[in-house]
Amino acid sequence: MKEILYPENADLRQLLRFSDKDGLIWLGEHRMVLLHSAALSELRKELIESVGAEQARRILTRMGFASGLRDAELARKIRGAGKLVDAFVVGPQLHMLEGCVEVEPVRLDIDAEAGQFYGEFIWRQSWEAEVHVQQFGEVDHPVCWMMIGYASGYTSAFMGRFILYRELECAAMGGDHCRIVGKPAEDWPDAHELTPYFEPDSIVGRLLELREEVEAMRQSMACPRRITNLIGTSSGFLAAYDLVTKAAATNVTVLLLGETGVGKERFARALHELSPRKDAPFVAVNCAALPDELIESELFGVERGAFTGAHASRAGKFERADGGTLFLDEVGELPLSAQAKLLRVLQEGEIERLGDERTRKINVRLVAATNVELHAAVEAGRFRRDLYYRLNVYPVTIPPLRERASDIPPLVEAMTARFCSLHAKRIAGLTDKAMLALKNHRWPGNVRELENVIERGVILAAQNGWVEVDQLFAGPTPSPGQHACIDNSGKLGERKRDGLDLPDAVLDAGVSLEALEQDILQRAVHRARGNLAAAARLLGMTRAQLNYRLKKQTHPRRASALSG
Structure with missing residues (x-):
């Protein structure tokens, strides 16, 4: 059996950024949160004791499924232009980078064109198995529900069809590791027993729907003729x-x-x-x-x-x-x-x-x-x-829009739906970073400007993709400032260069600034395997800025004339 090797994960570590000034953690353009595993353990215990193990399993599985969907989007962006296996293992690598589990591939067969998939992995250090044993002791059934949801959501989004994973061994059952296998749902003879955990129809879901109906009735009684084209709660x-x-x-x-x-x-x-x-x-x-x-x-x-x-x-x-x-x-x-x-x-x-x-x-x-x-x-x-x-x-x-920032998300949702219909587009929504940029913008043009921005984002976004921050505003996107990232030793901080004073080293080498820029750009594109969006992220710039610089190298006179 051919050994499955993980590519170097520098491209993924670059996605994970920490900003202590505004208290934000980013994975690409999606906001992340660091939580104590003990807090997740308490949440898990409360769910099991309040709604029962079956409903708790359904909730946690769906949480993991949603997380896997988001990471699959990153995989397509980061390594979509490279080898299929290298692109797929972004999921296991991110699962490790996010602190969930150590993933050891055992077997991986992918035929994207035929829609065929078989994946087998060993999980070590599963946080979910660990906290379950702490709360309930060893059990006789698998308990890594959220992580199974993640694997299923990630692979389903990656393959474009429902891939169902099940846990054949679990560390919570007394072993030293977990073992999972994933394949198309129809290849599992007992799939009908497992698929309900991925479906939203549940007692909890119905209770939430009932609460929403009661709230809607309350609002309609307070304001029986609310006008639909006026949106806001500020x-x-x-x-x-x-x-x-x-x-x-x-x-x-x-x-x-x-x-x-x-x-x-x-x-x-x-x-x-x-x-x-x-x-x-x-x-x-x-x-x-x-x-x-x-x-x-x-x-x-x-x-x-x-x-x-x-x-x-x-x-x-x-x-x-x-x-x-x-x-x-x-x-x-x-x-x-x-x-x-x-x-x-x-x-x-x-x-x-x-x-x-x-x-x-x-x-x-x-x-x-x-x-x-x-x-x-x-x-x-x-x-x-x-x-x-x-x-x-x-x-x-x-009031101006800048004084009613809480109204921006519902306005964006309504505008996005309208422009998707108008332009025959289907998008997943706005990334967390894009939404944060909208909330922080001063909006001199108010709601009319917001409409223009959202329409631009819908047009530029990929079909079934996310609207990103650099697709919203014309011109360069404001720099988010200095963010700390993870180096290859796992330390948090700005990337070090082993004490090397880079500006002095460049000057001492006698390399021209133009040649240095050309070399750096080409190295970034090579490291990203030709994926310009990933190369731009390595360089800390937008794809449009990278495109301009690459074209300037190819057509220097034309670029000079344009800039002049």
Whole structure:
């Protein structure tokens, strides 16, 4: 039997990074947590004693399965361009790197094209067997449930079909090691007895579903007509939403305040949909987008012959919104003449078309919005004071996105689903690092900017893959700062160079900076077996940055011209 050798794991150790400044541990772009095995032991004991061994096994198996799925994604990225066996053993190597178990391969037969798989491994130092014996003593059945879930999840994702592992020997049964075998589920005669542990349908799952249903009913009773396109649970968002719902049953003029992109039009539409006017028109006008000479005719209408080019009478926005809601965005941009007519509409409930002496009664709820300080515009003489007081009866301030970071995950989930449908993509979601970057961004463009960022990420992400942080923002991704990593001796810290002063050594060698860069780039690509994404991670840069540098080596004149 051919001996199975693990490749050197420097590429995997580079993925594991520790940042003591912000308390984060990363494995690639997924957040990790260091836990005492004693804490996991207590959790295991609580589960077994509260829901029983069968339900505890199901929960822990599914936890491991989810972890295996994530690591399979890393395997494809790190060694996907190399040998199939080298790519597969990323899983066992990561399982060891994560402190779960020592994995010794016994037999590994993989035929990815035919979908055939057989894997046999010996586990030593299993944390799961160890803590189970500490809590319950030696038993007569295998207990490495979470680790079996990991192996099954990892291999299933790697092979693209359900590969079921079972533990034939377990250290918790008195032996000195565990032995596992994995193969397609249909190759196990008793697979039907094992597959339920991987399925979500359980008493615990049903209890959680019931709790979610009760919570949904409670929220629907508190807010029976929640608008689906408004998403948020932060205190600032809920305060604004509460003001809108209270105004909906009245005819009060509402002034929406907030920065560009916070979603003022969506709040205006929500106000309309919650009101008795919901079956009548909702008409939106961006005052800043209309030329001054056309604003009055657009808002109030025009009679034939009122000015050159007015060949027919035409109703304005107010008439078109009769019985419903008129939303005036960027109302602070209205010229003074239009402001005077708008004030009359608010006071008298009637309009006059341009070039007409007749007045027309209208029944319109006005919702105005602005991102400028109207009071300052009043003091500067750019906005009528009487109109300001008339509009400012019921102001609603919508907080900027940077002040409602807790709303970003549900917003991202909804936007991702919408853009996946729009662009016919299917993705697993955003990596933890990508989500953290979204939460830490200042969002000068607010929700509108977030939409653009998510759409970009969905488009750039691989089919069935994850949206990564460098796929979200145009331009270079901000450096996360210094992170400690694991060296080949298992020590935590920045990589040492055996006391060598590298800058001095380069200068003493007389090597040009250009030649040194070329050599380093080629070495990284070679070490990563041609996988540019893995090479970029070794170099601490994005794949786009590595691509640029490699192209600069191939076409130096063109790159120089582009940079100039």
